[in-house]
Amino acid sequence: MTTNLHSPKRVTALPPTWCPGCGNFGILGSIKAALDQLTVTPDQAVFVYDVGCSGNMADFVYAYGFHSLHGRALSSAAGIKLANHHLPVISVIGDGGCFGEGVDHFIGLSRGNHDITVLTHDNYLYSLTTGQKSPLTPKGTVTPSTPDGTIDEAFNPLGVAILNQATFVARGFAGDIPHLTKLLIAAISHSGFSLLDILQPCPTYKKDRSYAWYRDHIYYLDQEAGYQTNDRKLALQKTLETDRLPVGIFFEETKPAYHQQVISLKDTPLVSQTIDSINIGPALKEFI
Amino acid sequence: MPALNWKIAGAAGEGIKVSGLILSKALFRQGVNIHGYTEYPSLIRGGHNTFQVAASIEKAHAPKVALDVMVALNANAVLNHQEEFTDQTAIVADLNLIKNDLTGFKRQNQIIDIPLAKIARDSGGGLLVKNTVALGASGYLLNLPLESLNQILTETFARKGEEVVKLNHQAASLGYDYVKTNFPDKKLNFAYPGKPPADKIFLTGNEAIALGAVAGGLKFYTAYPMTPTTAILHYLAAHADQFGLVVRHGENEIGVVNSAIGAAFAGVRSMVATSGGGFSLMTEGLGLSGVTETPLVVVLGMRPGPASGMPTWSSQGDLLFAINASQDEFPRLVFTPGDPAEAFEAARLAQNLSEKYQTPALVLTDKYLSESYFTVDRFADQHLNQRHSLADSKALPNDQPFPRYQLTDNGISPRPLPGTPGGVHLTNSYEHDELGYATEESKVRTAQVDKRNRKFASMSQEESLPQPVLFGPQNAATTIVSWGSNKGVIRQALNLLPDVNFIHLPLVWPFPEKTLAKLLASAKKLVTLECNSTGQLNRLIREQTGITIDRKLLKYDGRPFYPEEIVEKL
Numbered sequence: 001m002t003t004n005l006h007s008p009k010r011v012t013a014l015p016p017t018w019c020p021g022c023g024n025f026g027i028l029g030s031i032k033a034a035l036d037q038l039t040v041t042p043d044q045a046v047f048v049y050d051v052g053c054s055g056n057m058a059d060f061v062y063a064y065g066f067h068s069l070h071g072r073a074l075s076s077a078a079g080i081k082l083a084n085h086h087l088p089v090i091s092v093i094g095d096g097g098c099f100g101e102g103v104d105h106f107i108g109l110s111r112g113n114h115d116i117t118v119l120t121h122d123n124y125l126y127s128l129t130t131g132q133k134s135p136l137t138p139k140g141t142v143t144p145s146t147p148d149g150t151i152d153e154a155f156n157p158l159g160v161a162i163l164n165q166a167t168f169v170a171r172g173f174a175g176d177i178p179h180l181t182k183l184l185i186a187a188i189s190h191s192g193f194s195l196l197d198i199l200q201p202c203p204t205y206k207k208d209r210s211y212a213w214y215r216d217h218i219y220y221l222d223q224e225a226g227y228q229t230n231d232r233k234l235a236l237q238k239t240l241e242t243d244r245l246p247v248g249i250f251f252e253e254t255k256p257a258y259h260q261q262v263i264s265l266k267d268t269p270l271v272s273q274t275i276d277s278i279n280i281g282p283a284l285k286e287f288i
Numbered sequence: 289m290p291a292l293n294w295k296i297a298g299a300a301g302e303g304i305k306v307s308g309l310i311l312s313k314a315l316f317r318q319g320v321n322i323h324g325y326t327e328y329p330s331l332i333r334g335g336h337n338t339f340q341v342a343a344s345i346e347k348a349h350a351p352k353v354a355l356d357v358m359v360a361l362n363a364n365a366v367l368n369h370q371e372e373f374t375d376q377t378a379i380v381a382d383l384n385l386i387k388n389d390l391t392g393f394k395r396q397n398q399i400i401d402i403p404l405a406k407i408a409r410d411s412g413g414g415l416l417v418k419n420t421v422a423l424g425a426s427g428y429l430l431n432l433p434l435e436s437l438n439q440i441l442t443e444t445f446a447r448k449g450e451e452v453v454k455l456n457h458q459a460a461s462l463g464y465d466y467v468k469t470n471f472p473d474k475k476l477n478f479a480y481p482g483k484p485p486a487d488k489i490f491l492t493g494n495e496a497i498a499l500g501a502v503a504g505g506l507k508f509y510t511a512y513p514m515t516p517t518t519a520i521l522h523y524l525a526a527h528a529d530q531f532g533l534v535v536r537h538g539e540n541e542i543g544v545v546n547s548a549i550g551a552a553f554a555g556v557r558s559m560v561a562t563s564g565g566g567f568s569l570m571t572e573g574l575g576l577s578g579v580t581e582t583p584l585v586v587v588l589g590m591r592p593g594p595a596s597g598m599p600t601w602s603s604q605g606d607l608l609f610a611i612n613a614s615q616d617e618f619p620r621l622v623f624t625p626g627d628p629a630e631a632f633e634a635a636r637l638a639q640n641l642s643e644k645y646q647t648p649a650l651v652l653t654d655k656y657l658s659e660s661y662f663t664v665d666r667f668a669d670q671h672l673n674q675r676h677s678l679a680d681s682k683a684l685p686n687d688q689p690f691p692r693y694q695l696t697d698n699g700i701s702p703r704p705l706p707g708t709p710g711g712v713h714l715t716n717s718y719e720h721d722e723l724g725y726a727t728e729e730s731k732v733r734t735a736q737v738d739k740r741n742r743k744f745a746s747m748s749q750e751e752s753l754p755q756p757v758l759f760g761p762q763n764a765a766t767t768i769v770s771w772g773s774n775k776g777v778i779r780q781a782l783n784l785l786p787d788v789n790f791i792h793l794p795l796v797w798p799f800p801e802k803t804l805a806k807l808l809a810s811a812k813k814l815v816t817l818e819c820n821s822t823g824q825l826n827r828l829i830r831e832q833t834g835i836t837i838d839r840k841l842l843k844y845d846g847r848p849f850y851p852e853e854i855v856e857k858l
């Protein structure tokens with residue numbers, strides 16, 4: 001990849017408020033690099049942020065942004081895409097927002113193959129609300145809301161995405177910016193629902209999963225001999241691995257996105273269709 | 289005033305509504321105003337369904353109780369409706385089927401006994417055309433030309449093929465002839481103008497809302513089915529290609545409202561519709577629209593609650609909920625249309641004003657208005673729309689965040705649409721500064737709340753807001769104050785009440801304090817009328833004007849008021 005010499009402004013004047021060592025710094029770095037390499041200008045991208053430490057990125061990215069409600073970023077993102085399908089729509093959301101509060105939207109929009117890029121900042125916790133369990137927290141983990149250890153089994157986001165017909169499913173690591181950047185570019189370029197689940201160290205509340213821990217536990221799927229990204233069953237199998245965590249593209253396929261199957265969007269984005277003069281005359285015949 | 293009052297009743301699944309609609313259309317084409325009202329339980333099969341058609345030469349605002357003709361498809365259709373029968377009511381029934389259940393029924397001599405099942409079978413159409421036989425019989429009784437009934441049967445069944453049309457024509461004429469032969473003197477003496485009322489249409493409140501929204505520039509509609517607004521989803525989905533809309537049945541009401549707000553943020557006019565339960569799920573989204581200053585139109589169709597309530601019945605229990613839903617404060621509009629004409633206008637205006645003031649607009653309806661059929665003046669064909677409160681794309685700064693929430697005198701801050709060069713900004717659900725960035729600063733917070741509130745002051749001055757209207761004589765001993773779908777019923781009742789007039793509120797928020805205060809000042813005895821149990825408009829009037837109205841007429845059994853009931857209670 002070549003670096004873009006005319007890289008536009010990517011960040012605002014506000015200094016990030018994340019804790020030192022937070023995985024969100026690495027993710028923000030990758031986002032900047034990916035946009036540069038895709039040559040997407042700030043006015044041609046829309047970011048939708050959920051509510052969480054991850055969503056606080058809203059104040060730091062210089063691009064069109066919508067800071068939505070907790071758990072609802074994907075719904076707002078889907079609406080934006082249907083209104084203007086020429087714009088790439090990227091949502092930044094925590095594992096709590098995406099797989100807890102908003103899991104119904106995640107599943108529904110995945111099945112519809114809505115053309116949105118979903119970046120889940122996966123720190124295995126609710127960080128902004130001071131470290132309670134998230135749907136991804138491994139069973140038995142002690143957190144402020146589960147002092148005797150969580151009783152629930154952990155959610156499998158990549159598996160659920162694959163089973164619900166997501167057309168791009170990948171996992172990245174906030175500590176490997178070049179690799180994450182490549183995944184981001186692939187996810188944003190993909191037409192259809194893309195989930196990029198990002199392993200994100202939280203040095204404040206999840207001390208047992210440091211950068212070093214992740215480096216010891218991840219391995220790269222693209223270095224795995226014979227791994228094919230078009231094999232749904234194989235991909236599903238990979239999502240079940242918890243001792244070692246595969247990163248890279250698990251699964252991808254080409255299918256028409258939701259907006260490509262909506263008749264009124266065939267020619268022009270909805271937002272460009274004029275409403276200056278509307279004739280309801282022909283429709284009134286039905287009522288005589 | 290020459291009028292007809294016909295009803296059909298039977299079990300759910302017997303095609304009650306289709307039959308009612310066919311007769312309504314046939315009558316309408318003969319030049320009468322139609323009001324169609326349907327009652328049904330939340331069941332697909334069984335249960336008791338009715339469809340009532342009130343027809344009159346002059347405007348029909350609401351059905352009355354006393355029936356001219358009742359088509360009773362089962363015994364309950366006779367026994368449950370005895371209060372609606374007078375000595376003149378003709379009761380069409382197949383005694384072969386229900387004789388044994390009617391022992392003790394006093395009006396045996398009023399039964400137009402017709403072997404509906406046998407005639408249907410003999411006609412070749414089988415039991416499916418039993419209702420059509422009954423329609424033919426009704427046609428004779430109502431003095432309706434058989435051809436006009438046949439014309440609507442053709443239009444209704446053309447999709448199912450010529451054979452089906454023919455069988456229905458056959459069934460209708462057999463029913464018609466049977467009554468003509470056996471009950472020749474039961475024909476009502478009613479003269480029809482013979483051609484459809486000029487410039488009138490015949491439709492439901494839901495259809496009017498859908499059309500009004502389209503006229504107002506709607507492009508994105510999303511909903512999760514819930515009675516009584518489901519038909520808006522069906523209508524717009526069926527016409528999405530014709531109107532160039534995106535219509536999406538969303539994953540749930542929370543997804544629905546948040547995607548509608550997303551679409552509006554991206555620049556298209558959007559709308560959602562639901563009932564109280566779905567609206568409860570949408571309330572956080574309502575606040576999102578308020579604080580992000582993103583347009584949103586919500587149609588709230590009321591039914592009795594709380595929780596699942598009585599799904600297919602009517603209520604006005606959500607007035608104060610609509611005005612107050614969501615945490616904290618922000619400006620909003622709440623329309624309370626009284627009939628399809630006002631509903632059309634409310635939906636059209638809601639689209640425009642929500643965009644202009646960048647805040648939610650609610651259209652309150654109820655099962656009675658949403659699902660009943662009304663004859664109204666034909667809506668204009670052509671509707672012009674202007675875009676409102678968008679940033680002038682030429683004047684935008686480059687490489688700087690656009691001041692999306694600039695403090696302005698009228699509170700409206702122009703917004704650039706995503707994709708516009710130079711308009712880059714953050715739209716924020718958190719409290720924010722003028723640039724959209726999150727803030728917890730005391731001064732900034734206060735300034736932004738004040739800015740949003742200034743929009744409320746500006747919209748209160750808006751000339752297009754519908755104002756309270758007075759019906760009936762200027763001076764009357766008693767003045768009824770009401771809102772929403774009671775309008776037609778009360779106007780109908782006024783015909784029977786010479787010394788009563790009526791103030792209707794087509795919009796309750798911003799509260800029309802000035803106009804209402806003026807109207808109230810010249811009233812003598814005041815009474816409020818509403819379909820809820822505590823008198824929510826009554827409470828609102830006291831809160832907003834300091835005027836206490838002691839008398840309340842309330843009904844909350846899921847049925848709308850009948851005009852006769854108002855006369856009696858007053």
Ligand SMILES: Cc1ncc(C[n+]2csc(CCOP(=O)(O)OP(=O)(O)O)c2C)c(N)n1
Nearest residue numbers: 051052053054070094095096097126127128
């Ligand atoms: C409706 C609602 N419920 C709860 C909250 C409080 N809340 C804010 S962020 C959050 C969870 C954050 O966890 P996650 O989504 O994983 O994001 P992270 O902070 O870890 O990035 C919660 C519960 C809220 N803002 N809104």
